[in-house]
Amino acid sequence: MTSPEAPDSAAAPPPSRTEPTAPSAEDLLLATARGEEQAFAQLYDRLSAGVHGTARAVLRDPDHAAEVTQEVMLEVWRTAARFDPTRASARTWVMTLAHRRAVDRVRAVQSQRERDQRSLDGMHHPPFDVVAEEVEDEMERARVRDCLGSLTDTQRDAVLMAYYGGHTYREVAARLTAPLPTVKSRIRDGLLRLRDCLGVPA
Incomplete structure (x- = not known):
């Protein structure tokens, strides 16, 4: 009696591998709140262009927009612990910071111009x-x-x-x-x- 042949292991399909999913912006922001610099670096790469676009739309000046972008991302690093994922997405939270900081810069620039003009007028x-x-x-x-x-x-x-x-x-x-x-x-x-x-x- 002929015994059945053993299955050819070489022909067996390779075990399926699940590709790791990229962490969400929320995960990265929560990790940033724990002081994880690598998470912040990834968050910066993911959101800084949007922050710059938001600032540029308000300020119209590329130099001011670039400065505000750096200020906002620094604020994200310092205040990430304030982020509450139950109230807003990470992108919304960061873009809200960007809009507020850009509006503050507009007001500061306008105030400086008015002070300069008053100084000139008073001389x-x-x-x-x-x-x-x-x-x-x-x-x-x-x-x-x-x-x-x-x-x-x-x-x-x-x-x-x-x-x-x-x-x-x-x-x-x-x-x-x-x-x-x-x-x-x-x-x-x-x-x-x-x-x-x-x-x-x-």
Whole structure:
């Protein structure tokens, strides 16, 4: 009697393997709350682009948006223990932080601009155009060039663009990628230093 052949083990299908699922954002945030840096690194990779997009939509300025993104992700690392998965998803919680921080930045920037403008309005220096005319009318151009060397680089660039390049203050601000009140302040301070250097009476 012939015994049945043993099954060919080589032909048997390999045991099925279940691929590990990626942790959810909620899991990563909870792990971050426990101080797990690797979890935070994964959470950063997953959500930072969305944080930047939220900040950019509010601020319109890429530099401010990038700064807010870093601030928000740092806040996530520091305050992850406050996250409650029963109240919101991890993405919603983080994007809410991003929106609030971006709105705070808008208010801070606006407040600074208003303070700068009030400071400019409250000063009793001669108008910019009057000072520029005194400098050009009463002193030789050679002395002006010498005195330009006493200005800071930012003051000199702003003054040259505005009074020797014929650009408006807004054009100067755009070329220097600086806020308009800051540019006005640089021009004012630069012209006053020029006047003092050249000996033009106030």
